[in-house]
Amino acid sequence: MNAEIIAVGSELLLGQIVNSNAQYLSEQMTILGINVYHHTVVGDNPKRLGEVLHVAKKRSNVIIMTGGLGPTKDDLTKETTAAFTGKKLVYDQDTMDRIEGFFQARNRVMTENNRKQALILENSHVFPNDHGLACGMGLKDDDRLFIMLPGPPKELNPMFEKYVIPYLRKQMQHAISIQSRVLRFFDIGESQLVEIIDDLLESQSNPTIAPLASDGEVTLRLTIRGLDETENENELNKLQDEIVSRLDKYFYGTGEVTLVEKLVDELKAKNTTISSAESLTGGLFASELTKQPGVSSIFPGSIICYSNEVKKSQLQVSEEALIHGTVSHECAKEMARNVRQIMGSDIGISFTGVAGPDQLEGKEPGLLYIGISTEDETKSYELKLAGSRQNIRDRSVKYGAYLLLQMKRWMNK
Secondary structure, eight states: OEEEEEEEOHHHHTTSSOOHHHHHHHHHHHHHTOEEEEEEEEOSOHHHHHHHHHHHHHHOSEEEEESOOSSSTTOOHHHHHHHHHTOOEEEOHHHHHHHHHHHHHTTOOOOGGGGGGGEEETTOEEEOOTTSSSOEEEEEETTEEEEEEOSSHHHHHHHIIIIIHHHHHHHSSSOOEEEEEEEEEESSOHHHHHHHTHHHHHHOOSSEEEEEEETTEEEEEEEEEESOHHHHHHHHHHHHHHHHHHHTTTEEEETTOOHHHHHHHHHHHTTOOEEEEESTTTTHHHHHHHTSTTGGGTOOOEEEOOSHHHHHHTSOOOHHHHHTOSSSHHHHHHHHHHHHHHHTOSEEEEEEEOOSSSOBTTBOTTEEEEEEEOSSOEEEEEEEOOSOHHHHHHHHHHHHHHHHHHOHHHHTO
16 A cells, blocks of 8 residues: 655645654554655645645555644635545534534533534544544545544544554555564764665565664664564564674664663663763753653752852862863863762763853863763763754763763673
C-alpha cells in the first residue's frame, strides 16, 4: 500500500503553524509498513483541493487528509471529498450526541454551525474524537482509501493511534508484522557512522536501516517485515548486535530515551548521587536532570557560579585555579571536586567555557571544559563546539551526560 498525506489549511501555507502532522503520520505509516511517497499542503480552497485529490487518486492507494473538518465556512475537506467521490453527507448520530453533550455539560448554547462537525460521508467508517468535537472518517472508494482527520495534533494523534491504526490493519491484505527499533548514538557524525556500517547499508533488504542526524546525535531506525513477530525480534537483535559491536563507544540507548534520561536511570539503578557546578550552562544541566521523575533520590543540588566572585565565595575555587582562567582544566576540576564535597554526592560535574558570541579571556566561543569528580579521581575534558550560543549550551549538557555514561567505573560499582 502506498500513501500520501494532504494537509489542508491556508495557515500552513502562510507559515503561521508548522505541519507537524505530516511528520507524525509518516512515522506511524512507516511502522505499519505503508510507504508514504508524497506530502502536499493545500489552502482552504475547494477547487485546488479537488485538483490535489485528482492527482492523489492516480498515484496512491491511501490518501490521508488532515484539517478542514471544523465548523467554519472555510472548513471544506468533507464537502470537497464528498463531491469528488460522489458521496452524500449525512449526520452521524453518535458524534452529534457527543457535540450536544459537550455544550450541555458546560452550560453553553450550541450554535448551528457546530452541527457541521457531525457530518460524515455516507458509508464511511467513523473515528470518534475523544479530545475534540469533529470526528474523523475512513472511506473506501474505487479501491482507494480516503482518511480524513482533524488538524490539531492533540486530537489527531490519539485518534490515529486508537482508531485509525486498527482500521488500517484490517484494510491491509496481508497480516505482515512490521517491527521497528531505534538505536541512538552520540559524539559521532552521520557521515562517519554511515561509513562504519556502509556494508550493512549496501546489503540491506529486510530488515532495513535508516540513519537520521539531529543536533549532535545520530539515530538508526531498524525495520523488519515478517509473519512471525518472534523471528522478527530475533533478526532485529542480531542486526543490533552487529551494529553496536562496531559503534559501541557511541551507542547509548534505544527507543525515545535521551542522554539525560539514560543517565538518570543509570544513577538511580546504582544508587549513585550527583551534583553540578555550572558556569557556562547556567543551571541547564540541573534543569534537564530535574525534568526526570524521582531524580531527588540521586540529585541533592547544584551551584550556579557565573561570576568569579561566586566561584570563590560559594564554590571555594582557589585563586591558584583562577590564575589559569575560568575557562581551563584547572578551574573545571576544582569546580567539580568542590561541588561534590559541598553537596556530599558521589559525583560532581562542572561546566565552564565560552558560549559566545564574544570571546572570553581571549578564548573563542565554543571552547569549554567539563570536569567530573569522584572519590577516586577528578578529570576534565576539553571540547570545541560550533553553533549558536544556545546550541553550544544545549550540546554541553548532552556531552556531560555522555561523558558520565562512558565512565564504566561508577556504572559497574
